[in-house]
Amino acid sequence: MLKYDNDAIIELCSKVDLLEYASQSMDFKQKSDDYFTNCSKHIDKTPSLSISPSKNFFYCFSCGRSGNIINWLMEYEDLTFHQALEKVIKLSGVSDISKLNLKQPDALLLFKKIKKLTEEEYYNKEIIRDILDKSILDEYIIESPQEWIDEGIDPLIMRKYNIRIDYNANRIVYPVYDKNFNLIGVKGRTRYKDYKERNLMKYQNYYKIGTTNFFTGMKENIDVIKKKNEIIIFEGIKSGMKAENWGYDNWVASETSHLNDEQIQILLEMRLKNIIIAYDNDVELQKITENTTMLRKFTNVFVVYDNKGLLGKKADKVSPVDLGKETWEILFNERMKI
Numbered sequence: 228m229l230k231y232d233n234d235a236i237i238e239l240c241s242k243v244d245l246l247e248y249a250s251q252s253m254d255f256k257q258k259s260d261d262y263f264t265n266c267s268k269h270i271d272k273t274p275s276l277s278i279s280p281s282k283n284f285f286y287c288f289s290c291g292r293s294g295n296i297i298n299w300l301m302e303y304e305d306l307t308f309h310q311a312l313e314k315v316i317k318l319s320g321v322s323d324i325s326k327l328n329l330k331q332p333d334a335l336l337l338f339k340k341i342k343k344l345t346e347e348e349y350y351n352k353e354i355i356r357d358i359l360d361k362s363i364l365d366e367y368i369i370e371s372p373q374e375w376i377d378e379g380i381d382p383l384i385m386r387k388y389n390i391r392i393d394y395n396a397n398r399i400v401y402p403v404y405d406k407n408f409n410l411i412g413v414k415g416r417t418r419y420k421d422y423k424e425r426n427l428m429k430y431q432n433y434y435k436i437g438t439t440n441f442f443t444g445m446k447e448n449i450d451v452i453k454k455k456n457e458i459i460i461f462e463g464i465k466s467g468m469k470a471e472n473w474g475y476d477n478w479v480a481s482e483t484s485h486l487n488d489e490q491i492q493i494l495l496e497m498r499l500k501n502i503i504i505a506y507d508n509d510v511e512l513q514k515i516t517e518n519t520t521m522l523r524k525f526t527n528v529f530v531v532y533d534n535k536g537l538l539g540k541k542a543d544k545v546s547p548v549d550l551g552k553e554t555w556e557i558l559f560n561e562r563m564k565i
């Protein structure tokens with residue numbers, strides 16, 4: 228299986244002028260800063276499809292289709308993701324290094340970045356531990372996504388975790404720090420509800436993630452975790468922030484429902500009294516038990532486990548915080564020691 232470096236893909240997209248490209252086959256009319264045309268995906272009496280030249284991004288006010296040049300090619304030229312990517316590489320001129328306006332080392336670097344990574348390269352820790360400059364976050368707007376506010380997460384809590392919006396790729400993004408709290412990446416979650424039909428991943432990491440030797444939220448919460456001598460481990464940042472709404476601030480997110488050796492090592496080094504696993508309801512208790520064998524030799528491990536089915540069907544993959552404070556507190560108070 229081959230994976231792509233998303234960082235390089237975004238860099239590529241920035242090299243293609245979406246309006247210039249689209250104007251070759253469609254007529255646009257300028258209205259203040261944006262350019263409008265009829266959206267071909269539905270009946271569109273007043274032109275609803277806009278391109279913002281400054282953002283290099285399109286948005287249809289009628290059907291909500293939006294995105295960058297790759298999304299454009301997938302939507303309006305019916306290309307697959309890979310076909311769209313190939314076309315953007317051609318349009319950008321990056322496939323020919325000599326045509327790049329970059330210094331040679333930069334050009335080589337970019338070229339290396341866009342090449343397909345093999346599975347082995349992808350998981351090779353040696354190539355993934357770059358410490359990033361904080362300024363890369365400036366590409367994204369500090370803004371609390373409305374859909375998360377609607378789910379009840381306090382915008383101030385979202386500020387704490389530096390939640391931002393990537394308007395270029397229509398994603399919610401947040402910084403990822405290694406265990407020494409160096410910035411090593413930006414994690415993104417698509418805002419497209421139909422991301423599957425669009426061939427997009429739900430989560431896209433603007434860094435080669437390899438082994439996850441960190442916990443999201445540890446940088447922000449390590450002091451309170453140590454003070455309470457207890458850690459609550461959710462799968463994702465959104466669950467953690469919801470719990471924090473209700474005063475449960477000693478949380479981290481493991482980013483998956485399985486602790487890897489590096490994460491277990493981090494937990495062992497913290498020598499906490501209690502570790503509370505609060506994964507989504509689709510995770511089998513037996514898996515958690517097996518995964519925490521080593522931890523349980525040194526510390527108390529509890530599982531917030533929905534054995535009464537309060538969260539509904541397992542197939543729906545519900546986090547213990549998703550149904551509100553009351554349900555969470557029942558589940559939390561009835562947590563099981565394993």
Ligand SMILES: [Zn+2]
Pocket residue numbers: 266267268269275276287288289290291292
């Ligand atoms: Zn439309």
